Amino acid sequence: MNGNRGKRPALRVRIVFYILVGWFVLQFNPFGISNKSDLASQDAVYRLLAPNYHSLARDSIVVVLLDETAIQDLYDWKVFHANEWPVRYRDHAYLLGRILSFEPRALFVDVFFRRERSTDDSFPSLLRTLRRGHERHGVEVLLAGNFPGVSLTETQQALEEVADLSLNGWSGFGKSYPLRIGDEFSTAYELYQRACLRQFPLAACRGDPLRDAHLEDGAALSVYWGSHAPGPLFPEFSRAGCEPFAGTLWEVLVQAVHGLGQGLVGGLDAEQARVKCPYHGVIFGNQLVAVIKRGTPQQKEALREAISGKVVLYGLALDGLHDVVDSPVHGQLPGVFLHAMALDNLMSRGKEYIRASDDFIERVNLAIWVALAAFFAVGARWLENRQPVSAREEGNEGKKEGEDNVPQCRPSKLAKNHPEVVMIGLGILVVGGISVFMFAVMDYEPLNSIGFISLLGVIGLMRDSKLERCLLVYLPCWLGRRFRKNGKDKACTDCRKAEGGKS
Amino acid sequence: MKKMAWVWGVLLAWTPPVMAGSPVGKARHHIIGFDDTEVEVLAEDGGVDYLAVEIIGDPPLPILEDNGRGFVRVKARDGRMLWLGRSYLQTDEQVNVPSCHDARLAKSSDRTMASARGVGKSCK
Numbered sequence: 001m002n003g004n005r006g007k008r009p010a011l012r013v014r015i016v017f018y019i020l021v022g023w024f025v026l027q028f029n030p031f032g033i034s035n036k037s038d039l040a041s042q043d044a045v046y047r048l049l050a051p052n053y054h055s056l057a058r059d060s061i062v063v064v065l066l067d068e069t070a071i072q073d074l075y076d077w078k079v080f081h082a083n084e085w086p087v088r089y090r091d092h093a094y095l096l097g098r099i100l101s102f103e104p105r106a107l108f109v110d111v112f113f114r115r116e117r118s119t120d121d122s123f124p125s126l127l128r129t130l131r132r133g134h135e136r137h138g139v140e141v142l143l144a145g146n147f148p149g150v151s152l153t154e155t156q157q158a159l160e161e162v163a164d165l166s167l168n169g170w171s172g173f174g175k176s177y178p179l180r181i182g183d184e185f186s187t188a189y190e191l192y193q194r195a196c197l198r199q200f201p202l203a204a205c206r207g208d209p210l211r212d213a214h215l216e217d218g219a220a221l222s223v224y225w226g227s228h229a230p231g232p233l234f235p236e237f238s239r240a241g242c243e244p245f246a247g248t249l250w251e252v253l254v255q256a257v258h259g260l261g262q263g264l265v266g267g268l269d270a271e272q273a274r275v276k277c278p279y280h281g282v283i284f285g286n287q288l289v290a291v292i293k294r295g296t297p298q299q300k301e302a303l304r305e306a307i308s309g310k311v312v313l314y315g316l317a318l319d320g321l322h323d324v325v326d327s328p329v330h331g332q333l334p335g336v337f338l339h340a341m342a343l344d345n346l347m348s349r350g351k352e353y354i355r356a357s358d359d360f361i362e363r364v365n366l367a368i369w370v371a372l373a374a375f376f377a378v379g380a381r382w383l384e385n386r387q388p389v390s391a392r393e394e395g396n397e398g399k400k401e402g403e404d405n406v407p408q409c410r411p412s413k414l415a416k417n418h419p420e421v422v423m424i425g426l427g428i429l430v431v432g433g434i435s436v437f438m439f440a441v442m443d444y445e446p447l448n449s450i451g452f453i454s455l456l457g458v459i460g461l462m463r464d465s466k467l468e469r470c471l472l473v474y475l476p477c478w479l480g481r482r483f484r485k486n487g488k489d490k491a492c493t494d495c496r497k498a499e500g501g502k503s
Numbered sequence: 504m505k506k507m508a509w510v511w512g513v514l515l516a517w518t519p520p521v522m523a524g525s526p527v528g529k530a531r532h533h534i535i536g537f538d539d540t541e542v543e544v545l546a547e548d549g550g551v552d553y554l555a556v557e558i559i560g561d562p563p564l565p566i567l568e569d570n571g572r573g574f575v576r577v578k579a580r581d582g583r584m585l586w587l588g589r590s591y592l593q594t595d596e597q598v599n600v601p602s603c604h605d606a607r608l609a610k611s612s613d614r615t616m617a618s619a620r621g622v623g624k625s626c627k
Binding site for chain 2: 072077286318
């Protein structure tokens with residue numbers, strides 16, 4: 001690369017060029033490169049950090065799930081009228097009624113009721129159950145609302161009289177979880193309000209309270225997934241579970257390799273390293289009913305303890321509903337777990353929740369790149385031009401004896417011949433340091449490290465390449481010749497020399 | 504001892520015809536508890552209403568009939584015949600234990616299904 005450098009661009013021209021390359025990629029996101037690398041960086045960091053996520057909130061949040069097996073069992077036991085999705089309104093009502101009777105702190109129903117089905121006349125049962133839950137048990141029920149700004153249907157208006165609707169659909173936030181869009185708050189924040197901002201906050205609420213006033217329009221949370229799954233509440237009804245994470249060196253190593261290596265090493269078996277169980281406790285619908293109807297006193301007490309005073313999320317795990325989310329730690333999970341994890345993050349960090357990228361971070365990213373580009377260009381030039389002291393002093397007279405052959409500063413061959421490699425290495429360290437600072441101190445989502453490192457690699461490869469000479473030396477010369485009247489001025493002479501070789 | 508056994512024998516032999524004369528006699532199963540303080544009741548107009556369990560009576564209550572559509576008939580405390588929603592009842596019927604679940608709910612990231620639930624591939 002450095003063998004025949006020919007005419008080289010000035011340092012300041014290089015710096016400006018490198019800045020422009022990065023600015024173009026970061027600002028215009030060609031082919032989605034910037035977004036992809038941003039997501040890959042976040043995923044890698046969150047996979048690496050997942051074992052370090054511990055929260056008291058985990059045991060204050062429980063998910064009641066309906067899946068194929070649960071629906072089939074409930075139908076076989078003549079509890080549900082439907083044996084297949086969509087189950088009847090009265091079936092939901094029955095199950096929700098049972099949950100409400102345990103008096104949870106709040107209940108979120110992750111089922112989107114838009115219009116009353118013409119084939120099901122049991123909608124009044126659902127309304128009645130929700131009204132009763134509030135009146136008799138004092139439980140605030142939250143229902144899946146819609147995208148922001150979408151008007152309510154008659155059915156939703158009826159539901160809003162007995163429960164609250166929360167924002168649970170959005171676009172333009174990538175993998176982040178918005179907390180506020182316009183005047184509407186999303187599900188996790190609405191649940192957080194009920195868990196932590198009421199008169200008696202739950203003990204699991206930590207950090208300074210996050211209030212409405214702290215959230216600007218578009219404020220979003222970067223979801224930090226945990227990997228320590230709790231054991232099953234009813235192991236006697238579980239076929240297979242996950243080994244609890246003991247935090248051994250081997251486990252940490254596997255997580256680290258999974259986190260960092262998955263993107264770099266395509267052959268790595270990501271499936272093996274993936275955490276298979278969600279972070280929050282799960283009670284399946286059929287387990288809940290079985291314990292209520294036929295459980296032992298111990299099982300009934302365990303169920304009461306699991307739900308009473310907790311935040312309960314009622315959701316579905318059925319194929320073909322497209323209600324799934326991608327977790328960097330787990331892979332695909334039923335959508336309800338995204339709300340649970342976002343709520344967990346809010347409860348455990350409060351006002352210090354990890355913020356998703358915003359306009360401020362966009363500007364910071366650009367500033368970081370300007371500094372990195374300048375650092376790379378200046379550092380590489382400095383390394384290249386650095387000479388051993390002995391060489392610099394060569395020819396000096398009056399040297400003391402014995403000092404001639406002992407250079408005081410001898411740059412390594414690598415630094416001398418491949419300064420860009422050294423600068424990329426240093427750049428990676430700088431990017432890593434900034435990323436840690438942004439995440440740990442400023443509570444911002446992980447930096448687009450992969451993007452910055454890739455950009456450093458690109459300018460490292462371009463440095464002293466023909467492409468760089470073409471763009472920074474020949475092109476200005478050619479343009480100068482085109483637009484200057486006097487083709488024989490100094491710039492053109494230099495340009496011809498450059499083109500020629502070359503002289 | 505022999506005398507007691509003889510008395511029990513007579514009683515057992517005599518009981519079935521007596522029980523057969525009443526609705527209770529047809530009962531094979533009983534309601535042994537309720538899931539809630541109110542249960543679903545099928546109204547005369549075919550709609551569903553809710554009734555406090557105190558009005559229905561104290562378990563065990565014999566199940567007189569099953570309509571096969573989620574409701575069973577019982578005789579209430581005041582002598583009325585009621586159709587009660589099965590969901591809210593705990594009965595002495597034989598019920599299977601819940602099917603076991605796999606706690607490993609997370610699936611591979613590239614798991615794909617390009618159909619909506621309830622819609623087949625054929626449009627017909």
